[in-house]
Amino acid sequence: MPQQHYTSGEFAKKAHVSIRTIRYYDQKNLLKPAMHTKSGARLYTDQDFAKLQQILLLKYLGFSLSDIREMTIGSGDQQLLRESLQIQKRLAEEQLEEMKNVVGAIDSTSKALEQNEQVDWSKMLNLIHLTSMNQSLSLQYKNATNISARIRLHRDYSTNKEGWFPWLFKNLHLKPGMKVLELGTGNGALWSQNIDRLPEGVNIILSDISEGILADAKSEIGENSEFQYAVFDAQKIPFVDNTFDLVIANHMLFYCDDIPQTLKEIRRVLKPNAPFVCSTYSKRHMHEITDLVQSFNSNIVLSSTNLYERFGLDNGEQILSQYFNDVTCHKYNDSIEISEATPLISYILSCHGNQNEILLNHYPEFKHYVDEKVQGGFHITKDAGYFVAK
Incomplete structure (x- = not known):
């Protein structure tokens, strides 16, 4: 079955985002089109929706665009995509738990006000401040992800x-x-x-x-x-x-x-x-x-x-x-x-050096290179x- 291609407008409409957003992600090297027409128009594939999903969810969870760019290296690789989805799930669960704590605090504060009891506003403010600091958790979760990639290579091979x-x-x-x-x-x-x-x-x-x-x-x-x-x-x-x-x-x-x-x-x-x-x-x-x-x-x-x-x-x-x-x-x-190349690449991307900034724009060539070597x-x-x- 031939792969379907979408223009920027079709892709944006199908993804419920603006064309301006699609163009912006292209300019920031977050989501490059699968190809261009002879006239230079951008064309996207169904596979690009998976990467867009990652970008939008990670952005919603509070990650910076530079973080997202690094975290979505190799998203066209099915195994790396599956691993990324598990990470996203954990991030969403963490935020859900924090929101439950905020809801609980609001309920207890409302109850105290109704009963004319003294409210501990400092506790409430601390909780909201903690929730607003969610972006600071990104480094912790990236570290946890890196540990998982390293353990998998040792465990499985x-x-x-x-x-x-x-x-x-x-x-x-x-x-x-x-x-x-x-x-x-x-x-x-x-x-x-x-x-x-x-x-x-x-x-x-x-x-x-x-x-x-x-x-x-x-x-x-x-x-x-x-x-x-x-x-x-x-x-x-x-x-x-x-x-x-x-x-x-x-x-x-x-x-x-x-x-x-x-x-x-x-x-x-x-x-x-x-x-x-x-x-x-x-x-x-x-x-x-x-x-x-x-x-x-x-x-x-x-x-x-x-x-x-x-x-x-x-x-x-x-x-x-x-x-x-x-x-x-x-x-x-x-x-x-x-x-297999993918577990080895996951390990390499988990390292604490400069490899990701160099490989960001060269992932397909690097994947092909590692495929040949292994x-x-x-x-x-x-x-x-x-x-x-x-």
């Missing part, structure tokens, strides 16, 4: 079928009644994937600097009395000395602005001889992905900071030995074998592990 999280959990050696603190919990995968293996009576405090990401972890783990949640910076842990039987930092220590201060805090809240388990990776870890993008465009840098240089497998023992007496390293034996199989080295420090 790693050769070690035990998986990182079950392997790490097994090596924590949790015992009944232990009091545990995890710093930088992320989306809680360490616990949600091992929930049936928790010993009885263990008390686990999950922390993160991001309230939004911690909410995602709570949602993944579900209602479970063993878990408590706390938002704080690991450089200032809000617990007294000698509190925990175990502290965990899973691929997070290299993100801390002041690693020495963080380690001092961890040592302070640990009980005597209790272990600190922290994971990281080396320079060799997944270097093939960096090689791949730089062979496409040498200006692409996937990370402005080489995190393994801040705290990695090669220098981690030296750093930890300044604060702990007994430090041992344990390696995870794994690699990635993949022959055809017949593509090997990715994994060099990760954890330290135990006491």
Whole structure:
């Protein structure tokens, strides 16, 4: 069946937006026409409606046009589109929950006024201010999306079928009644994937600097009395000395602005001889992905900071030995074998470098390039592990 094309006017009418809006999105490189006629008129396809839907909903949810442009890279790819729709759903659910809170506050305020009771206007104003700050949540959700893309690549294409999280959990050696603190919990995968293996009576405090990401972890783990949640910076842990039987930092220590201060805090809240388990990776870890993008465009840098240089497998023992007496390293034996482009591209787009601004206008060429590279199989080295420090 031949693909149908729509003029700007037909496309705008069918989408219930103005022609001016369609032209504006073209000028801003948000929604380019599928093709032009010989006279230069814009032509759109049914596939372009999917991208327009994304743009309009993300705009409604409070994202800036520059955010939207980055978030809709590769929207013509069906798998990336499905992933984007799930993200949009979560954003809409979050806003719905906030609006329910506002409605509840309005009802209680109205009731107080009817009964001539004193109204706590500051509480009402704080709630409305919080709701109006919805745009600030965009970074949190983009971070959560990035974490999901990275976990999917490892989960679905790693050769070690035990998986990182079950392997790490097994090596924590949790015992009944232990009091545990995890710093930088992320989306809680360490616990949600091992929930049936928790010993009885263990008390686990999950922390993160991001309230939004911690909410995602709570949602993944579900209602479970063993878990408590706390938002704080690991450089200032809000617990007294000698509190925990175990502290965990899973691929997070290299993100801390002041690693020495963080380690001092961890040592302070640990009980005597209790272990600190922290994971990281080396320079060799997944270097093939960096090689791949730089062979496409040498200006692409996937990370402005080489995190393994801040705290990695090669220098981690030296750093930890300044604060702990007994430090041992344990390696995870794994690699990635993949022959599909989309999961690899999702991972690349999730990185914290300049790749998105470079790939924004070159996604089709990049997709074709990665398709060719992974055809017949593509090997990715994994060099990760954890330290135990006491």
